[in-house]
Every structure is written in C-alpha cells, then in structure tokens.
Amino acid sequence: MHFKARAGQKLADVVLQENLRKAKSKFVDMRARAIAELDDFEATREAAKVLRDRTLDDLDLWLERFELEATRRGATVLWAKDGAEVCQRVVDIARRHGVKKVTKSKSMLSEEAGLNQALEDAGIQPVETDLGEYILQINDNEPPSHIIAPVFHKRKEEVSALFARVHKLAAKTDIEAMTREAREVLRPHFLSADMGISGGNFLVAETGSVALVTNEGNGRMVTTLPRVHVVVTGIEKVIPTLEDLATLMRLLPRSATGQSISNYFSLLTGVKHAEDQDGPAHMYFVLVDSGRADLVGGEFAEMLRCIRCGACMNHCPVYQAVGGHAYGWVYPGPMGSILTPLFAGIENAVDLPQAATLCNQCGVVCPVKIPLPDLLRRLREKQVEQRLRPTAERLALTAWAWLARHPALYALATRIGVRYLKWLAGGEDRIRVLGLAPEWTLGRDFPAPEGKTFRELYAQKH
Amino acid sequence: MRVGLFVTCLVDMMRPRIGFSALKLLESAGCEVTVPAAQTCCGQPGYNSGDRAGALGLAEKLLTEFENCDFVVVPSGSCAGMIRTHYADLAKGDDALAGRMARLSAKTYELTDFLANIAKLEAVPGNFRGSIAYHDSCAGLRELGVKAQPRALLAKMPGVRLTEMAGAEECCGFGGAFSVKFGEISAAIAERKCEGIRAANVDAVVLGDLGCMLNIEGKLRRMGDEKTRVMHVAEVLAGDPGGKA
Numbered sequence: 001m002h003f004k005a006r007a008g009q010k011l012a013d014v015v016l017q018e019n020l021r022k023a024k025s026k027f028v029d030m031r032a033r034a035i036a037e038l039d040d041f042e043a044t045r046e047a048a049k050v051l052r053d054r055t056l057d058d059l060d061l062w063l064e065r066f067e068l069e070a071t072r073r074g075a076t077v078l079w080a081k082d083g084a085e086v087c088q089r090v091v092d093i094a095r096r097h098g099v100k101k102v103t104k105s106k107s108m109l110s111e112e113a114g115l116n117q118a119l120e121d122a123g124i125q126p127v128e129t130d131l132g133e134y135i136l137q138i139n140d141n142e143p144p145s146h147i148i149a150p151v152f153h154k155r156k157e158e159v160s161a162l163f164a165r166v167h168k169l170a171a172k173t174d175i176e177a178m179t180r181e182a183r184e185v186l187r188p189h190f191l192s193a194d195m196g197i198s199g200g201n202f203l204v205a206e207t208g209s210v211a212l213v214t215n216e217g218n219g220r221m222v223t224t225l226p227r228v229h230v231v232v233t234g235i236e237k238v239i240p241t242l243e244d245l246a247t248l249m250r251l252l253p254r255s256a257t258g259q260s261i262s263n264y265f266s267l268l269t270g271v272k273h274a275e276d277q278d279g280p281a282h283m284y285f286v287l288v289d290s291g292r293a294d295l296v297g298g299e300f301a302e303m304l305r306c307i308r309c310g311a312c313m314n315h316c317p318v319y320q321a322v323g324g325h326a327y328g329w330v331y332p333g334p335m336g337s338i339l340t341p342l343f344a345g346i347e348n349a350v351d352l353p354q355a356a357t358l359c360n361q362c363g364v365v366c367p368v369k370i371p372l373p374d375l376l377r378r379l380r381e382k383q384v385e386q387r388l389r390p391t392a393e394r395l396a397l398t399a400w401a402w403l404a405r406h407p408a409l410y411a412l413a414t415r416i417g418v419r420y421l422k423w424l425a426g427g428e429d430r431i432r433v434l435g436l437a438p439e440w441t442l443g444r445d446f447p448a449p450e451g452k453t454f455r456e457l458y459a460q461k462h
Numbered sequence: 463m464r465v466g467l468f469v470t471c472l473v474d475m476m477r478p479r480i481g482f483s484a485l486k487l488l489e490s491a492g493c494e495v496t497v498p499a500a501q502t503c504c505g506q507p508g509y510n511s512g513d514r515a516g517a518l519g520l521a522e523k524l525l526t527e528f529e530n531c532d533f534v535v536v537p538s539g540s541c542a543g544m545i546r547t548h549y550a551d552l553a554k555g556d557d558a559l560a561g562r563m564a565r566l567s568a569k570t571y572e573l574t575d576f577l578a579n580i581a582k583l584e585a586v587p588g589n590f591r592g593s594i595a596y597h598d599s600c601a602g603l604r605e606l607g608v609k610a611q612p613r614a615l616l617a618k619m620p621g622v623r624l625t626e627m628a629g630a631e632e633c634c635g636f637g638g639a640f641s642v643k644f645g646e647i648s649a650a651i652a653e654r655k656c657e658g659i660r661a662a663n664v665d666a667v668v669l670g671d672l673g674c675m676l677n678i679e680g681k682l683r684r685m686g687d688e689k690t691r692v693m694h695v696a697e698v699l700a701g702d703p704g705g706k707a
C-alpha cells in the first residue's frame with residue numbers, strides 16, 4: 001500500500017484524528033515556550049548547523065578519532081554497512097557472551113535494521129523498556145508513529161485495555177498507575193538480562209563516549225545493569241567535543257519535547273573499572289552506515305545534520321493530519337519523507353516527497369537549520385530526471401511550460417478556460433464537482449472564476 | 463519610480479479584480495505602473511514539481527519582461543517568493559544569468575511589503591467596514607517576512623477591526639499541485655484552518671495569496687459557511703478597483 005492509500009485510512013480513523021489533534025498543540029506549545037527561554041536561540045541554531053557541517057565534512061577523521069578513544073577506554077567499535085550487518089554483529093556479540101535475554105532502550109537504528117526480529121530468530125529474547133516502545137512490542141510489534149513519542153497515535157484508554165489484556169491485571173485508568181504496572185512487569189527483565197542495547201544521541205570523539213537523552217530511567221538500567229552494553233547508532237552521530245555536545249543539548253530537548261533538559265542525560269564512557277560501582281564489563285559500538293556515507297558531500301548532505309528531535313513532524317500540517325504510520329517506514333514527517341527515499345531508494349517512495357505543501361513550518365523549527373522543503377523539491381527533481389512521474393503529469397507540466405512561453409496562445413487558452421469554468425459553475429459562485437481536478441472537489445468547492453482574464457480586461461482599458 | 467506589476471497566472475485567470483486593485487493601490491502610492499502585456503506565469507508550478515527546465519524557461523521570460531523596471535511588485539507571497547528566493551537557484555551554473563536574476567530578485571516585492579516599506583502608502587483608498595482576521599500565507603511569511611506589513615496597512619482603515627485568529631501562521635493545505643494530488647489530505651488541513659477562522663467569528667478572512675484564497679473559500683463554503691467573506695488584501699485596501707485612485 002502506498003502513502004496515499006494509508007493516509008486515506010488514517011483520515012477516516014476517528015479515534016486517531018482526535019488523538020492527533022490533542023497531541024499536536026501540546027508539542028507545538030511546549031517547544032515555543034522552551035525556545036523562548038533562550039535569548040540566543042537563533043545564534044545557537046546557527047552554531048549547531050556550523051558544527052554539524054564541519055564534522056560531517058571530515059566524517060571519516062572524526063570516526064577514526066572516536067574509535068581510537070573508545071577503544072582506549074575498553075570498548076569495541078564495530079562497523080555495519082547495512083541493516084543485515086547490524087543484525088549479524090549484534091547476534092554475534094550476544095552469542096559470544098552467551099546471552100539469552102536483551103533489554104533495549106530506544107534505538108531508531110534498531111528499527112531500521114529490524115533487529116528485534118533477528119534477535120528472536122536467533123533464540124534471544126528482546127525486551128523493549130522505553131514505555132512507548134514496550135507498549136508497541138506487546139501490541140504485536142506495532143511500528144512506532146513518531147521518532148521520540150512512539151505511541152503518539154494512541155490514547156491512554158487504548159493502552160489501559162492493552163495492559164489489562166496482556167498483563168492479565170485489572171485495568172488501570174490513570175497514567176501513573178499504568179506506568180507503575182509497566183515498571184513492575186519490566187523490573188525482573190532488567191535484573192535478568194545479560195545484555196543491554198541502546199541507541200545513541202551523540203558520539204563524542206574526544207572522549208569516545210555516547211550521550212543518551214531520555215525521559216525514563218530505563219536507559220540507565222539498560223546500559224549499566226547487564227554485563228554487556230551494545231550501542232547501535234548511525235555514523236553521522238559523531239561530534240568532536242564535549243563543548244559541541246553542550247551546544248546541541250541546548251537545542252535537542254527544547255526542540256523535541258519542549259524541556260530545557262531531559263529527565264535523564266547519560267554520558268557513557270568505556271567499560272566498568274575496578275573502582276566503578278556499576279557499568280558493563282563489555283561495551284560495544286555498532287556504527288551503522290546504511291546509506292549515510294553516500295550522502296556526505298552530495299546534494300542531500302544537509303540531511304545528515306539531523307539530530308532526530310521530531311520538531312519537523314510536530315509542526316508539519318500533513319503529519320498532523322495523517323500521523324506517522326501513513327509514512328510506511330521508520331521515519332515519518334518531513335525528515336522521513338527525505339530519509340526514506342534516500343535510504344530505501346527513490347523509486348520505492350515516490351509519494352513521500354510529493355506529500356508536502358512546502359509550507360516550511362518544518363524548516364523554520366529545525367534546530368540544525370535543514371532546509372527540508374528544498375530537499376523535498378530536489379527529490380521531486382530526481383523523480384522527474386529518473387522518469388518516475390506519471391505520464392499525464394509530465395505532459396501537463398510540459399504543456400503548461402510551453403504554453404506559458406507563448407503569450408498569444410496562452411491568452412487564447414486561458415480565455416477559453418475561464419469561460420468554460422464559469423459556465424460549469426452555472427451561475428453559482430462555485431463549482432461543486434470539477435472533472436478536471438476531481439481530487440479538489442472531494443472535500444471542498446472550487447470557487448468560480450470571474451469569467452474574463454485580467455490580461456484581456458486590461459487590454460480593453462488601455 | 464517605475465513599477466512593473468506582475469499579476470500572477472492565478473489572478474489573471476481567477477480574480478482579475480485583484481490585479482486591478484493592486485494597480486490602483488500602486489497608483490495611489492504615486493508609482494508609475496507598467497503591466498507587461500505578455501506576462502504569464504513565474505514558473506513556480508514547474509519548479510515545485512521538479513521540472514527545472516520548464517521553470518527556468520519561464521523565469522527567463524519574466525526576467526526579460528521586467529528587468530528594466532525599478533521594482534517588480536506581485537500580489538502574491540508565493541510568486542514573489544519564487545522570484546526572490548528561488549530564481550538564483552534556477553540560474554545556478556550560468557554566472558551571467560545568475561547575476562541578472564539576483565538583480566531582479568533584489569527589486570521584487572510582495573504587494574503589501576512594497577506598499578508599506580518602499581512606497582510608504584499613507585492614505586489607503588478602501589472603505590471596508592467590519593472585522594478581519596489575517597491569514598499569513600506560508601511563502602509570504604516564511605520566505606519574505608510578510609507579517610506586519612498587511613496588518614499595518616489594514617490598521618490605517620478606520621472601518622476595519624483587526625483580530626488575530628488561532629493558527630494564523632499555519633498552512634491552509636493548498637500546496638499547489640499537492641491540493642489535487644493529495645486532495646483528501648489537503649482538504650483535511652484546510653478544514654482545521656477553517657475551524658480557526660470560524661472560531662474567530664469575523665466578517666472576513668483576508669490574505670495575500672490566490673492559492674490559499676481558493677482553498678479556504680472552497681472549504682468554508684463546503685462546510686456550510688456562507689457568510690465569512692474571503693478577500694485578498696489588495697481588494698480590501700483598494701475598495702472599488704474601478705474607482706479612481
């Protein structure tokens with residue numbers, strides 16, 4: 001099924017529509033308040049953009065530095081070129097350490113790679129411990145609909161019913177009680193897991209550390225309790241220094257959830273030493289390419305600056321209308337409409353770059369100033385170059401461009417056109433069903449033209 | 463001050479009176495206005511659909527028609543935005559052309575921006591009486607910074623009561639070809655916009671772009687709202703476009 005068909009279903013889903021409306025204003029308002037606290041928000045954005053670009057220009061060097069520093073502190077850095085390699089590396093690590101159960105905190109890359117399935121196939125039990133991800137996992141591995149709020153599309157009544165069914169306990173009504181219940185169910189898993197898998201918000205090259213930004217304590221349990229900790233994240237997440245981390249951290253929680261700082265912020269460096277109270281005996285980094293290296297230095301390189309805050313989708317009128325599942329893959333909203341074709345193949349996501357009004361509500365909120373509408377437009381150009389557009393559309397565009405370059409014919413055609421539309425309106429000020437553009441009049445009327453063109457009226461007067 | 467008026471293809475076809483309103487306003491502001499007779503389209507539909515070659519052809523046509531004006535004024539944020547912020551990109555790789563495009567871009571203005579900041583229109587001829595909420599069209603607002611200008615001009619009209627509606631800066635869902643490729647989504651976004659408009663309970667919603675205008679009017683009427691007027695800011699400011707400036 002394509003984006004458009006899925007979007008149609010989502011528009012018809014009354015419950016989802018109500019949930020989306022409620023969630024929308026929450027994210028938008030909270031971000032607006034949080035960025036107002038910074039008196040130099042624009043300057044910080046610019047600094048973040050510059051530092052991300054500078055790092056990405058020398059990505060290979062910073063990754064080498066990261067590998068060196070992380071290795072020096074007892075971690076092992078592994079590389080994966082695609083999702084299949086991610087799964088293979090992680091399963092290998094699990095086997096090497098005799099792992100039966102894995103606790104996970106949120107990692108979008110593990111979604112990209114389909115890691116849970118691979119672990120299960122290898123006889124290893126993955127347990128999602130982020131509350132949202134946990135809800136999705138026990139709901140038959142439903143995919144997330146938002147990159148930072150995976151259950152954005154669900155309301156608490158649905159979760160309550162799901163918990164009652166799966167946990168076989170009395171249904172709870174308030175969120176606190178449900179959270180407590182999930183915590184109780186998860187606790188034995190935290191204590192019995194042999195390995196923890198996390199994502200990574202940033203990799204700090206100068207110290208070989210991974211930075212984790214979370215709002216639940218689960219990230220800490222996953223990364224410090226088990227013997228083995230595996231970080232699965234993209235190669236573009238590397239930044240040079242702790243100072244750079246501070247700059248980006250001024251932007252990330254504010255843009256994502258409207259918090260000046262997330263509830264938890266962990267900086268994990270190396271394996272447990274004799275004098276440490278906790279920490280893993282073995283630490284691995286699986287750093288994933290999956291199409292990222294190809295973007296470096298190219299016309300879509302700006303997308304690599306993305307810090308996965310979700311602000312672009314929170315502010316996107318299309319996302320607000322249809323929700324994240326309509327986008328069909330891991331990343332929804334404007335950033336997803338760019339990443340999905342870039343990672344999965346332009347020809348495999350033809351709808352996505354078209355499904356935008358180019359309103360730039362995303363571009364103005366993006367904390368690293370990614371010009372998302374320009375990138376969407378560039379993808380549209382690629383579709384035209386690769387002849388991926390329908391013939392009728394290609395013909396219409398060519399005909400319009402040709403006609404508009406021939407003013408006399410254009411004048412004639414537009415005069416006939418507006419008279420025809422006026423006639424269609426039949427004396428009314430609107431057309432209710434427009435055969436030329438049936439999609440327009442599905443949900444709204446088409447106002448009738450006045451009946452003559454400006455150019456002909458102007459010529460008569462002057 | 464020789465001002466070239468580019469009315470845009472949508473005004474040409476759908477609402478000629480907006481073109482005449484713009485003309486009247488520019489003349490009221492003391493401009494000498496020329497309206498190149500062969501003008502058609504700025505190339506935005508092709509540009510946004512990935513047809514660079516088609517868009518470039520139209521950009522060059524517009525350039526030749528308007529480059530010897532002192533200013534180019536457009537009663538549309540998105541078409542003015544196309545010329546101002548995207549023509550240079552289209553000419554990339556051809557330095558001579560890019561230079562000419564850059565000069566054209568620098569002297570191209572959205573109508574209210576030009577009237578408020580360049581021509582400094584003092585006496586607004588219109589005589590609209592009633593309450594108004596202004597819808598900030600995306601390109602005008604986010605590409606050109608058009609926000610205070612139309613409000614400042616409307617505030618000069620004694621009969622106008624200007625109120626702000628919730629979500630004034632949010633997209634109406636038009637998006638050019640998007641509105642017919644993804645009609646259902648487009649209409650769903652328009653519905654939210656129109657809910658905001660209706661909650662503001664004004665006599666007219668006023669805006670500066672034809673695409674949004676058709677979309678919002680079409681949706682309001684389909685929702686059964688027959689009374690909220692949907693007007694281009696030029697119509698409100700100019701009053702009777704046929705009247706003398």
Ligand code: SF4
Nearest residue numbers: 306307309310312366
């Ligand atoms: S594109 Fe920008 S706004 Fe969207 S998730 Fe990435 S950083 Fe955030």
